[in-house]
Amino acid sequence: MSEMIIRAEKLTKIYENGYSTVALQDVDLEIPRGSLSCIMGPSGHGKSTLLHLIGGLDRPTSGQVFLGNLDLTAIDANQLAEVRCRRIGFVFQFFNLLPVLTVLENVEIALMLAGTPPRGQREWAEELLDLVGLEDKLQARPNQLSGGQRQRVAIARSLANDPDILLMDEPSGNLDTKSERELLENIEKVNQRGKTVVIVTHSPTVAAVAHRIYYIQDGRLQKVAQNR
Amino acid sequence: MTRGKLVFKNLTRKKSRFLFTIMGISVGIASLVTLLSLGTGLEAEVKKQSQALGAELVVTPKGWCAYEQISVLTGETLPEAIPNADVEKVAAIKGITAIPYLVQRTAIKNQPVTVVGILPKPMKQFKNWEIDRGDYRLDQESAVVGSSIAQQFELKTGDKVTIRGTEFKIQGILKEMGNRDDLVIYLDLATAQKLYGVGDKVSFIAVKVDDVTQMDRYSQEIQERANVAVVSDKQLIRSVLAIMGTVRNTLQMIAAVAVLAAAFGIINTMLTAIHERKREIGILQALGAKRRTIFSLFLYESALYGLLGGVLGLAAGFALSFFAAPYIEQSEFTAFLGSAQSVKMFSPAVVGQTMLFAVVVACLAGIYPALKASRLSPVEAISYE
Ligand SMILES: Nc1ncnc2c1ncn2[C@@H]1O[C@H](COP(=O)(O)OP(=O)(O)OP(=O)(O)O)[C@@H](O)[C@H]1O
Ligand SMILES: [Mg+2]
Numbered sequence: 001m002s003e004m005i006i007r008a009e010k011l012t013k014i015y016e017n018g019y020s021t022v023a024l025q026d027v028d029l030e031i032p033r034g035s036l037s038c039i040m041g042p043s044g045h046g047k048s049t050l051l052h053l054i055g056g057l058d059r060p061t062s063g064q065v066f067l068g069n070l071d072l073t074a075i076d077a078n079q080l081a082e083v084r085c086r087r088i089g090f091v092f093q094f095f096n097l098l099p100v101l102t103v104l105e106n107v108e109i110a111l112m113l114a115g116t117p118p119r120g121q122r123e124w125a126e127e128l129l130d131l132v133g134l135e136d137k138l139q140a141r142p143n144q145l146s147g148g149q150r151q152r153v154a155i156a157r158s159l160a161n162d163p164d165i166l167l168m169d170e171p172s173g174n175l176d177t178k179s180e181r182e183l184l185e186n187i188e189k190v191n192q193r194g195k196t197v198v199i200v201t202h203s204p205t206v207a208a209v210a211h212r213i214y215y216i217q218d219g220r221l222q223k224v225a226q227n228r
Numbered sequence: 229m230t231r232g233k234l235v236f237k238n239l240t241r242k243k244s245r246f247l248f249t250i251m252g253i254s255v256g257i258a259s260l261v262t263l264l265s266l267g268t269g270l271e272a273e274v275k276k277q278s279q280a281l282g283a284e285l286v287v288t289p290k291g292w293c294a295y296e297q298i299s300v301l302t303g304e305t306l307p308e309a310i311p312n313a314d315v316e317k318v319a320a321i322k323g324i325t326a327i328p329y330l331v332q333r334t335a336i337k338n339q340p341v342t343v344v345g346i347l348p349k350p351m352k353q354f355k356n357w358e359i360d361r362g363d364y365r366l367d368q369e370s371a372v373v374g375s376s377i378a379q380q381f382e383l384k385t386g387d388k389v390t391i392r393g394t395e396f397k398i399q400g401i402l403k404e405m406g407n408r409d410d411l412v413i414y415l416d417l418a419t420a421q422k423l424y425g426v427g428d429k430v431s432f433i434a435v436k437v438d439d440v441t442q443m444d445r446y447s448q449e450i451q452e453r454a455n456v457a458v459v460s461d462k463q464l465i466r467s468v469l470a471i472m473g474t475v476r477n478t479l480q481m482i483a484a485v486a487v488l489a490a491a492f493g494i495i496n497t498m499l500t501a502i503h504e505r506k507r508e509i510g511i512l513q514a515l516g517a518k519r520r521t522i523f524s525l526f527l528y529e530s531a532l533y534g535l536l537g538g539v540l541g542l543a544a545g546f547a548l549s550f551f552a553a554p555y556i557e558q559s560e561f562t563a564f565l566g567s568a569q570s571v572k573m574f575s576p577a578v579v580g581q582t583m584l585f586a587v588v589v590a591c592l593a594g595i596y597p598a599l600k601a602s603r604l605s606p607v608e609a610i611s612y613e
Contacts, residue, residue, distance in 0.1 A: 085515065085516020113516050
């Protein structure tokens with residue numbers, strides 16, 4: 001297959017608070033550019049931890065993460081923030097949006113943090129919300145949206161700074177099947193635009209559209225399944 | 229979207245908490261402003277009162293403290309301690325004019341009023357008084373009053389006032405002088421001494437010298453001849469200012485402490501806000517916000533508390549000093565602070581100092597919470613339940 005955009009080498013994460021929890025152990029993994037991948041596995045076995053390490057939200061206890069040629073374990077906190085800002089988009093299961101801001105502002109804030117001046121933000125933010133079918137909810141507050149709509153705002157926002165990689169942690173975890181299908185359509189649309197998408201999920205529906213599935217168990221990568 | 233907009237929306241999201249925190253600062257700032265602006269005209273006011281006294285030297289009983297010296301200028305009741313013999317000894321010195329004062333109090337319509345026993349003729353000459361209405365006669369049954377007293381109690385010539393159970397007819401009303409002389413009822417010295425049962429004693433003697441360059445010599449001579457102490461008007465002003473200054477500084481310190489207490493209110497509010505917004509901080513970090521971005525967002529929020537509280541406090545403080553000033557003339561410590569002339573409203577210096585203080589204190593208060601917010605690890609913030 002093509003070039004690997006994400007590579008993890010001997011990735012280990014041990015949480016130390018009082019006693020040590022080995023959340024991830026010696027994980028080697030490669031994710032091809034432009035793919036749609038799933039990370040699956042039982043609860044509490046290290047999936048979120050893996051996603052956070054890949055996305056530069058946290059640092060491994062040992063091992064390395066590469067985004068292309070960039071070693072995330074070798075750069076400082078500011079550079080890591082820069083990577084999260086421009087190269088990665090995150091979508092979490094709950095609570096993606098800032099409750100005091102409107103839908104539009106929630107997308108604009110990602111642009112603001114990347115240094116886009118206020119005048120340049122609006123048009124692009126509207127376009128992104130159009131893409132996920134929320135053009136009529138621009139001025140709504142997060143608490144006026146359904147769970148599915150909120151996740152679509154989060155997807156729109158994750159695309160704001162045109163990142164290479166979208167990382168989603170159980171994005172459909174609390175959605176009904178209809179909302180999940182709508183969300184999946186949006187995810188596939190984004191993937192077809194060339195974004196590499198990595199989704200942590202328990203849902204077989206989501207797994208069904210993935211090119212690759214990584215199974216994590218007891219903090220180790222058990223197997224990689226190719227869908228197509 | 230701008231940072232300012234985000235900060236403002238966050239600031240006002242919990243309305244009551246926002247209001248109470250702002251009020252904490254406003255109250256502190258208001259008291260500070262009141263005390264600062266009440267003190268701005270202090271020195272000029274003290275000098276004016278000293279000028280009104282019109283003496284280069286003041287002869288006092290031995291052992292008077294600065295507190296009593298202030299009263300010479302404010303018109304408080306004074307102990308009577310200089311016997312007539314000493315007054316005569318002082319008056320006998322060549323080249324000086326000695327004007328004895330007996331300062332007492334009475335009440336009209338339950339309001340305290342200063343009564344001063346004087347030697348009518350020398351006093352009038354000494355003060356260059358002019359009569360507005362009636363004539364200048366002071367004896368066993370007649371009194372002369374200052375213009376403000378006449379106005380305040382709606383007194384006309386021919387009216388009667390009762391002082392210590394004795395009725396006096398108001399013979400004359402003085403022309404307005406624009407100083408404390410307007411606030412006094414004047415009696416003949418001997419009459420006042422009898423009325424208040426103080427024998428032949430007076431409170432102090434104002435002394436005017438013919439040759440100002442010889443002041444030290446006069447001062448020495450007075451103390452040699454009579455068993456009294458002498459202060460110059462300069463010394464008087466200095467010691468009054470020193471005391472008033474101490475009082476003012478102490479009050480301002482207390483007000484500053486009130487603002488500091490409000491600073492803890494800011495810290496508390498910000499820490500609560502950060503605790504509540506932990507996940508939002510995590511989201512911002514996931515979106516690429518750097519530590520210094522998070523830090524500045526929260527610091528601006530604190531600074532805004534200072535700015536808004538400062539503005540509100542300034543407004544309240546000026547209103548307070550405007551309305552309160554006329555009511556706090558009653559005690560010797562506030563007599564100068566409170567007089568209307570000493571309140572310089574909207575002094576740019578006061579506004580500047582206060583706003584600076586409010587914002588600096590708020591920023592200092594904001595540092596710890598903002599640091600705490602910026603040091604949250606993104607994962608911890610996101611996985612926080
Ligand atoms: N901040 C933390 N401090 C300590 N231990 C943690 C922390 N985060 C996760 N863990 C532990 O690490 C292990 C892996 O957690 P992780 O969140 O990666 O699991 P998961 O596979 O995402 O589970 P789920 O499907 O329930 O989301 C768990 O045992 C968890 O208790
Ligand atoms: Mg998880």
